[in-house]
Amino acid sequence: MKTSDFDYYLPEDCIAQTPLEPRDTSRLLVFKRSTVALEHGIFNQIGKYLHPGDLLVLNQTRVIPARLYAHKPTGGRVELLLLRRRDELTWECLVGGKGLSVASKIRVEKGPHAEITEVLRGAERLVRFAKPIEPYFPDAGHVPLPPYIHTPLQDPDRYQTVYARTPGSAAAPTAGLHFTPRLLDELQGQGVRLAYVTLHVGLDTFAPVTVEQAEQHTIHTEWCQLSPETAEKINETRAAGGRVIAVGTTSVRTLESAGQGEQAHQRTTHDSRKTNNDALSQAVHNSSLVVHPYQGQTNLFILPGYQFNVVDAMITNFHLPRSTLLMLVSAFAGRTQVLGAYAAAVKEGYRFYSFGDAMLIL
Secondary structure (H helix, E strand, O other), X not given: OEHHHHOOOOOHHHEXXXXXXXXXXXXXXXXXXXXXXXXXXXXXXXXXHOOOOOEEEEEOEEEOOOEEEEEOOOOOEEEEEEEEEOOOOEEEEEEEOOOOOOOOEEEEOOOOEEEEEEEOOOOEEEEEEOOOOHHHHHHHOEOOOOOOOOOOOOOHHHHOOOOOOEEEEOOOOHHHHHOOHHHHHHHHHOOOEEEEEEEOOOHHHOOOOOOOEHHHOOOOOEEEEEOXXXXXXXXXXXXXXXXXXXXXXXXXXXXXXXXXXXHHHXXXXXXXXXXXXXXXXXXXXXXXXXXXXXXXEEOOOOOOOOOOOOOOEEEEEOOOOOOHHHHHHHHHHOHHHHHHHHHHHHHOOOOEOOOOOEEEEO
């Protein structure tokens, strides 16, 4: 399928620059797949679409202040975006600056010295810091807002979910930004259960698909975890006839990675692409269960035609044209239907992207 099949028109003034207050007052577009019907509401009304016994699965990753500024010995300024930690001192980074090749030395502002140890793909570099960088985050780190947000964020916590626990993401799992503690309590009060997974969001959230054929895109690998407790809740929910509702595409990818064996995963991401899914080989096949505990790397690339094994419904924001996230949502709800819903959202003045409104797909 062509990447251009996932393009759509979006006026620039539809891109949300600041988050709404309170969090749960954003708009909610409800899309029912069985009837292709659209309903318009407010996010804090989402409870009327959820049932006792449903399970909300939320990504509890926490965004680290992953944007750093540094200087070369000549004085030239360098920007680093931490993507993935390799070991105590070494990180995969997206770098901005000229002449940053192997053995190039830099000094982080209010932080340690560092050295480029390997040139990866494009602007990505392997950077080894003289000391662990995490203790320098409070002074040297900055919230890595997406490039389409131009308004400074007054409160860094607004780019965190209220349930963020495990540091490691370069970007927020934005579908979860709409929840407040009060709303989560209300949902539990009506019999909706909560479960948590972790997927540390990496570079691919910012990267559009540039190849002509979508299947030829190489998705970045991200680390994820689904605990024994969460696996048990999922299996109990499905056995009792409840719905597993993923909050965000990162939760979808974690759930679906845990819900299939290694061979099925490799078929989905295409045989021509190399895979690195250590966690999938740890799965114990048992047809009576939906998922097993899961931990490791995933490069699951979900395109239309994918058969969902775990997810029954999802909450998601409105995604960039030509992005893997839009492709995933299209796989779940149908490309034509999703693009139609997006066109309706534009017409109705919905706010798009990270700080924008939400969509509930049932």
